[in-house]
Amino acid sequence: MPQPGLLFDGVSARAHEVTARAAAGHLVLEASGWTDSVAASALRTIADDPQRLRVGRADVHGWSLVLERPVESDVESLLPKSVRYGRWVDRVGLIPALVVGGILTASVVAVGYVAPHWIAPHVPMSWERNVGSAIVGDFGDLRCRSSEGQKALEALVERVAPGATQGPNGIKVAALDVPIFNAAALPGGYIVVFKPAITETDTDALAGVLAHEVAHVRRRHVTEALLRELGIGAFIRTFAGNVGANAEQIVSLSYTRDNEAQADGDAIAMLRRAHISPRPTAALFVKLSKEQGEGRSYSAAFLQSHPLSGARAQRFAASFDPHANYEPALSRDQSDALFNICWKRPATK
Secondary structure (H helix, E strand, O other): OOEEEEEEEOOOOOEEEEEEEEEOOEEEEEEOOEEEEEEHHHEEEEEEOOOEEEEEEOOEEEEEEEEEOOOOHHHHOOOOOOOOOOHHHHHHOHHHHHHHHHHHHHHHHHHHHHHHHHHHHHOOHHHHHHHHHHHHHHOHHHEOOOHHHHHHHHHHHHHHOOOOOOOOOOOEEEEEOOOOOOEEEEHHHEEEEEHHHHHOOOHHHHHHHHHHHHHHHHOOHHHHHHHHHHHHHHHHHHHOOOHHHHHHHHHOOOOOHHHHHHHHHHHHHHHHHHOOOOHHHHHHHHHHHHOOOOOOHHHHHHHHHOOOOHHHHHHHHHOOOOOOOOOOOOOHHHHHHHHOOOOOOOOOO
16 A cells, blocks of 8 residues: 655755555655656665654665655565674673673763764854855745845844844845745754745744744754764765755754753743744644644654654643733734745746
8 A cells, every 4th residue: 555755855855745655675656747666675764763764765865755654564564674683692692792782872872862962062153154055055946035025034033033133143044935834944043944834824823933943043953963863974074065965854854852842942932032922833833743643744844853742832832921911923014025925926028
């Protein structure tokens, strides 16, 4: 039975809706008018958790396929099975091997988890700035160009974080005409917002989303996630110019629970200082979370990089102050300009 999924082809940062099925030792991917076949020997598991499975290709850098759980058994059977034991276990015994392995694993995990947090603040911002600029530039015609809409988008960032867009290291925000609900922090203080996050979201809720991304930027969570997911070698290659091949991974970076909790706390504080109600953001998180198991592209990309839970939505809802005088995040004219940011003027003859 075909399995729905999201395909990142390693060429562009766009997610493609496909169906996957197993056939004669190959993974067959199909979309409207398009078919591709990948040999099982080229497949590898990138990430696996109770909600989703992420598969890569050994022969195509940056290629990945995201499948929601449960995965069809014939599809999952194509993936390589990990070897459980090695010959050295027979020499030292199972129990000592488990003890030694446990100690080594715990040490590696501890270092791998903590090291990015130590290293990230020391990465020069100029390195990150070049990468972020290159990624945004790669979107080319997909970038929304309305000057009034851009001013409104920047005004929304300034509303939640006054002065954030100012100065040489100020945050730069861009809207992209990509039909996927998502917003992402990029290296170097860049934030991108995809069109549905603007046109299908209350402006006050979008303020909460942007505040969350501003927090990721300020706390250097982007660099930390790059170090954790790509590793030191790929991290260095990325900053040495291999941007296009890694753009998909960068846009869809996943943060740790601690990172997300910090960003949520900062976002709630920003909304409070700006006198913007947190309830629309809470309602948006509830809506996205409910769609998590439905396999719809509306929430899949956002949930992949920003795992949601009822507790996170409740945290925003609980920060609502019934005695506060909340104000709209933007004026009506600004909201209209932002809604139309990706509108393209008809070509004149």
